Amino acid sequence: MSEVSSFQNPNPNPKISAYYQTRAAHHGVVTSDWLAQAHAAVGIGPDSDDFSTAAGAEPSSVGKGFSVIDEFNNWRKQPDLAEAVAAIRALASVIRSSNATTMMELEIELKKASDSLKSWDTTSISLTAGCDLFIRYVTRTSALEYEDFNSAKSRLIERAEKFGEISYKARRIIAMVSQEFIFDGCTILVHGFSRVVLEVLKTAAQNRKLFRVFCTEGRPDRTGLRFSNEMAKLDVPVKLLIDSAVAYSMDEVDMVFVGADGVVESGGVINMMGTYQIALVAHSMNKPVYVAAESYKFARLYPLDQKDMAPALLPIDFGVPIPSKVEVERSARDYTPPQYLTLLFTDLGVLTPSVVSDELIQLYL
């Protein structure tokens, strides 16, 4: 019983989305808010740890010898590992430690683990998508293809191990396919810190393309500052803008490059707050908006409007104390509808937004 209840409210710190906790840790951004919350998290932390060790101590009848969430969190700490990859690695360790004897049993076990993972952080789209993708793969793999259950199992684990590689490869592919779109003398506006976009621009710089980058500041977690750092390291001319200067400088911009937290079924993207308004400005000035996203970020979600998804909350540091009566919009991301996007660069190729749904249908049905 306690197991279930702890899964229902697993995130120790509901004020900040777990997804952004990791990101903040990775990016080394420390805000005063964040520190306070980290302290609070430590206060709650031991409880859940206790539980997981307790669960691990007794070989439970359910077959769950350890907590999949802990496993996931361990994987997640590696900065270069994408969230989806961490999820899949965590699920692979579920397979490894499971003592199921049939494929069906294993499937049920995996399903449970992925459900608990998903409910641990409902805001992370790539986590959800990664879990779904792996479950999908498992259900499509039947033990009949292999001589016995054990070889099927090892095959699944092998596949999960490979997934990290696949995700790394995906970034390379995207960097390759997007090179043709970066021409000499162009100005690129970048919003947020995306590893894929970084890879794309890095490759372009290595290919001796001459281009200029505008980085938005990326409040509240200052992702733009970090990105401009990276650009400066590559000797790419870079200029920082405050988030509200996008429209002001849009006429100089030739294209907009953004990453994505998730690509949804309509072909739109969910990304860091501000993407939508940049896309709107770019659309009204006829500038192309390119999204770079790996295909494991494709999620079977279909938000109809901005409020139609679980909000991922982020603490915002205004520098001065905010009176308690003042409400603060703390949502960390928004949804950009497909009509404002020009193309998606994915490891499946360069896609128009409407193809996303086709790929998803073929992937999941």
Added chain:
Amino acid sequence: MEPRRPGRTVIDPKVRQVGFFAPAAAPERTQSTPIEPSSSPPVSDMSPSGNSLSPVMIPPPRHASDTHILLAGNSRPVPHFPPVPSSPLRRSTDAVPVVGSYNPSDAFKLDVASEFPDDSSEVTASPGLVRRSGSGKFASSLPSGGGYDLMVGKMNNMAAAATTGASSLTTVSVVSNLAPGVSEKAGGTLVELQNDHPENAKPLKEKTSKAERRALQESQRAAKAAAKAESSKGPVVSGAVASGNAKQAKPAKPSTHNKDSASVATVEKKGGDRQSEKDRKKDVPHPRLQFDDKSRVEKAKKRAIVKQTEAMNRVELFRHLPQYEHGTQLPVLESKFFQLDPMHPAVYKVGLRYLTGDISGGNARCIAMLQAFQEAIKDYSTPPEKTLIRDLTAKISSYVSFLIECRPLSISMGNAIRFLKSRIANLPLNLSESEAKALLQSDIDRFINEKILLADKVIVKHAVTKIRDGDILLTYGSSSAVEMIFLHAHELGKHFRVVVVDSRPKLEGQLLLRRLVAKGLSCTYTHINAVSYIMHEVTRVFLGAASVLSNGTVYSRVGTACVAMVAHAFRVPVLVCCEAYKFHERVQLDSICFNELGDPDTIAKVPGRMEINYLNNWTHSENLQLLNLIYDATPSDYISMIITDFGMVPPTSVPVIVREYRREQLWL
């Protein structure tokens, strides 16, 4: 404004008169029709053979120069037609094909009518044959056709008889297979009629084109007669095979005459390329019966069980759709109940309920039809010397054409029929009759359960996730799927309000409203006139659909497009709920080319309010046309999401579902 300019109308070779206007020359139009005072111009304009042929047929070389002059400067006076004002010129371009015999079928129709005024059956039968040859089908199937035509064209009428004799000899060997199919289907009567016809053939005058057509027709007759003589000795089985082939090639063809023509087309092929021809035909969608094609309508009428009287004043743009006087068919059909031997009572009952409007809505109609077919299959027994697969397919086809006569098929029904026929066609040959019947019945059950009932449940499951507390949901008309969604969301304890938008004349929304209110939902009821007022407070629009077409167009109850467009203008998301079995691979851009016409009286009269029935005696007035459309097409731009049993997809993904799951749907 732009298209009205004279320059454009003159250049345009095909004149499509858009809007509502009288078939006879309207008073204000009289001055614009000095060239053809005798014939009623809109009819000749809209005649399908004259107007819908490819533009290649249209421009005669002599006239092309005229249009060039017009193109160069339309204000300049035109030397060829000095007294004519600029706007009637386009009429003259239309008239040219008839005069210059560029439109052989029309010319021939006139000739036949003038020559054999008494022989009505002949008149109705022959243009079809010749038209088909004119459209190239026959010519392509007979390799010698072109040369033969030329030859006849050179002959004078004295020698015509001799040529037909000679050519009949050449054709007989080719066509001989055809005769069993014909004689079986049409009975001996038609062939006999044609047999003794050459005696009263009159000498042909004036036009060479007439002679051509005449000769061709006679050669066909002779061929048929000869073949019939041969077939009386020949085996009966080949006939069954031929007709079976014809049916497989065009499964949903409503008219038996068309089946004959199909058998002509297929049988005349040599064995080798018959298969490929069939495949090609499958790719091409078979033509729907166009109700402004008089000869075909006549033919269709002869076979019809339901005697429908066509309404008098029909709107010009919608002449290709059937419109009948309502309320006249039922007594006739009832009186025929015991004479209708081939019709299964269950099918008959369903047909009558369609006719009276008892059953409406895509799902309800489809389920009712499938259940009737199930009954019919249960009581079916294969006649001696026939195979179940072929005979049952024919039976189903006859049922379907009966149902079409009662009310045009919905797309959902069309898909269900396609499914059933493919199941019958793919029955394993080694099954006994009872096993086959049981298999088919369980297949139908599965179709109903999986594709309709279960699909609805999945749709509800998906759609409910899009309803939040405090939402105001708008729906239009009455859709069973939307109703289920609302009820389920209510059961889940979500707090929302429903706005039911309704429209005359069916007022289906009231039924929905009644059921929703009875379940305790809080509702608002309004008519479509107020939709732009109510829309600003709405957060979601849920719509049902009769079908979703390949380009994402939603084909639904008339008024849906209006609601969707208003919602789009107010930035309210529009969610369309539609089961995947209703998806169709066709593409439709407007609501004109394919639609259904309802009873025009219902929009002219308001029941129970005598004081506002201003149109009481006007419905038969010549210059009043009433248009009661049943469906309309909503462009995909106005639709945010389509909720189907494969999940929530954008309208751009409909072709993917159609492509990926069409096969699976047929095979289930």
